[in-house]
Amino acid sequence: MNNYRKYFLKKGIWYILTLVIALSLNFYLPRMIKGNPVDSILSKYKSVGNTDTRKKLYETFTKEFGLDKPLPMQFLIYLKNLTKGDLGTSIMMYPKKVNAVLASALPWTVGLQLPAILCGWLLGNVLGAFAAYKRGVYDKIIFPISLFVTSFPFFIFSIILLYVLGIHFELFPIGGGYDYNLIPALNFEFFKSVIRYHTFPFLSIAIVMIGGQGIGMREMALYELNSDYVKYSKFLGIREWKIIQYVFKNAMLPQITGLGLSLGTMVSGALITELVFNYPGVGTTMFAAIRNLDYPLISGCTLIITLAVLLSNFIIEILYGIIDPRIKSAQLEDS
């Protein structure tokens, strides 16, 4: 167990370091955007013509958003507020708080991406392993299709899906999170509507993932199947089913790492998909915030996204550490 502890500790520290850098980037980068957000609030107050009043309003807002202090000082205040869980006030939806905005957007994103990515990953791996094992017909059909499908970035696929199935065949609705006629409520009608609107974005992400994972898994599985221990086991007469289990387990490892590595890209791609379908998640919110130079909201969104990716990576690394016996032995070796 000591060995595990060392492994996790090392990983933990590294992740915290990454977190700090991520926070700094999250803070500084949006503020590099040209333009003064207070001006954007003020430009809405057309009725206020008097320059003096404008100046006063300008000062009030600047102070409220802490924009009059030097940047490093703002960063410290930001960190302090962060520990209290206060992500600030949104500028474009003034006076709504960033937390409130994110709270209404986050469930949609998580509800979309989590099942889509997991589903895609699992199905893709199963399909890939299957294709690798059976070879023959399955391999010749599934493989090229998967390869083609995986070349599509999520949002490109979603555009095609949107057009072909949405407009042409009118199978599913093409935008939004739910029927605009309904108010969010815990009832069947609402859920039915949510699922209908969820289908397209879900499919866009899941199908492409299946393709990608399928290929990777097939490669890994082939690699394993050709390796010595499999051949040896076959000679030894070990049952096929058991061999497959071993193969699968070994092939899974790089897939898990792969998942961790590409999580960032996948989340980003899924966010654009949200945009294509006007899905009311974090993606749409963030892009609207960028359009409106809403620093606190931009930082809030990027923070959530980064945190999510970091967290998932961390979990994956832990999982990996538990699953992969080589890690354990490496730790044993070191000590």
Add this chain to the structure above:
Amino acid sequence: MLAGCGSKSNTKSADVENTTKTGETTTEKTQNEKTAAENKTDDLRKETLFITGLEWGPPSSFNYFTGVASFPVNNQNNMLVYETLFMYNGLSGEIEPLLAESYKWIDDYTIEVKLDKRAYFNDGEPVKIEDVIYTYELGKRYDILWSSLWTYIDSVESKSDDTIIFKLNKKDYNILAVTESLTNVPIHPKHIWEKIEKDANYDISEINKFFNESPVASGSYKIYSYDDTKITLVRDDNYWGKSKFGKLPAPKYITHILFKSNDAASLALKRGDLDYSQNFIPNVWKMWEDGAEVRTYLEEAPYYLSDSMPSIYFNLSKPGLDNPDVRRAIAYAIDYKKIIDIAMNGYSDVVEPALTVNNELESKYIDKDAIKPYQWKYDVDKANEILDSIGAKKGDDGIRVLPNGVRLGPWKLECPYGWTDWNATLEIIQQSAKKIGIELETYFPEDTVYENDRNTGNFDIVMSTPADVITPAQPWKRAHDILSAKELPPFGEQAYWNFGRYKNERAEKILELIPAEKDIERLRKLYTELTIIYLKDIPTIPLMYRPTYFFTVNESVWTNFPHENDGTGIPPYCFDGAGIKSLYNLKNK
């Protein structure tokens, strides 16, 4: 609220649902009570008018004084809640009585307005002279929309318990501003807002924090519910106007849906989920060609009645652009027809350069023959001729250079990202300029950056609509917004008109004379002279005509919307000025 309509079916269901709705005084989101039943009913759909295009984001406030209130309290569209003394009819040019009965000019400097004694607020209190005086005087105490009005008014007093006297300022004499205020100052109840003022310590920023969820007002509707996706109003069956108009507005509920994108809204209109839209809808005729019961105010092209003129403003301080011949050349080079056909979908006529829009109402103010010699039109050869005549020679890269060394470009053509018809317009202009050797580059920043650039003068050429509002003060207001430098903040500070900072003394003088003039002949002379000055100096170039409201309706549930030659004289919009009369005539199909 739950609208029981499916997106495709129009089944006449005989089942009546027991909807739990009171619709009177509650504005709380009672969404838990609104259970979705399998029995969808047409009745609710028939009672509701679904609209869009008046509001874009979730409600931020229903407090008119913030300046950024949401529908139904937002500026120009507040008539259903806070009413004004008179309603302006943009079609006839008349101001029609609402809270007031009539007005009379006692002498050149005094207007007498008679209040309609039947009017009362939705809390039962009558609308009194004191409320009118109080509302106007708020403009003296705080910096709000009608504060500038007090430059032109000396006092607002009561003559009797139903008559108000407006005394105009003799030195700063402006009939138009005062008349305009009769149609756009929303009368607030003194007994409510006095207290709010006091509680806020007479500090406007504190007053603005008051959300005003259930406005006490005199209008025909009250706020029923609101959230991120829609705002619902419910009719006040106790509305005082019943005696004035003889009936109540037809829709029991009005629901404004907040779409996240224009195409979702267009699709909803096509399907009949929306009854009324004020959005720009590309290729609208395709909708009824495809069988939808969609209609516009005009049956044939251009389908919409235009009353505004989006234009490009030149930054007159930039070398090259400060040369009127360069500006004139650009004016001749622009393919206006292409703009109408491609960017505007043919929704208006090709623009005839002037300060006025080419409708009947405004055309009577100018002498068309007198301004004709100064007007330009699409003529690339003439454009090249002009540039050649001032010695602007083409360099190796095809771009002209003035004799003083100033290169004609690169200049940024700016408008907000995502306003696709404007984006397309500027792209056409960019291409047009290429042909005469001027280098323009389109630049589409985010809305807020654009607004800031435009207001502070941080642009080369920017697109904007001067005086984009329906008011009896047109066309003076538009002329003012294009030409007036009076009290104009300098470059670097926020200005809300004349973004290029044009200055002309004679024009300024005329702009002061017009609002003091009542005689139509003399007005004509003044406007014509002003127009000629404008056409000679070209501080802006009008690009197209455009309706302030793109009136498009789907008549599958509600019919009898205003349309051309229907004899009612109601303008083509339902929520501004006299347009609200249309709500009384609506009928279910």
Add this chain to the structure above:
Amino acid sequence: MRSSLYILLKSPKFMIGVCLLFVFFAFIVIYPMINTNDPLEMVNMRFQPPSSKNILGTDGFGRDVLLEMAHGTRTSLTVGVISGLIATTVGLIIGIFSGYRGGIVDEILSSLTNVFIVIPSFIILILVSVSIQAKSVFIIAIIIGLTSWPWTARAVRAQTVSLRNRDHVNLARISGFNTVKIIVFEILPYIMSYVVMAFIIQLASGILSEASVSMLGLGPSNTISLGIMLNWALLQEAPLFNAWWTLIPPALTVALITFSFYLINLGMDEIFNPKIRS
């Protein structure tokens, strides 16, 4: 080397990929020579379906889609190549140094690399794109290149580490060659195939990144690229007009080009990674 090339030519995946690419390449070179018009010119009404006048119809501005595709693909490929070069070079340098030197240098560079892998580079890409106002194709390519190198760096480092202790490298070290010489002559040739494959992937992902960024309206200004075409099509409500010709061709082109690169890569992978050879 020659034998490798020969094997490559016989690999069906590799050849299909190359042929596909060649078709596109020929298109973007030859078509503009036939149709010398300005792709930005409005030639017809908006959203006209494909006809004899406009083979792929017109877009929301009234521009010829086919001509726009020729220029747009060119832009997209340019961005891909430039960003791919930058990313691969940076990744290569960092990866090799980190892998070869080991020790503290390795720790620092590795951590740095990992940080940038985990923090979604796309977010950084967007933020930087928004803050720079006037963007040319080169600037976009540079930004993409500078935000996507970590992947290559990590892969190169892994390879370098495994090579570090090979006999020939040790021999060179003992013989007294300096670090740079060792890297160039002893290590680089062995990972060359890997580097080429990495470049191809970076190229493809560069094209995708450009398409993504342009789709959000943050792409290069005053040019045409496939992503920008998609962006405008969506903004101008093309789906509402059933204007598939403004959406499907650019989308498919992006997919097909990426597809061809993946095929090439797979083909090469099978050659250079014998355990996968089927």
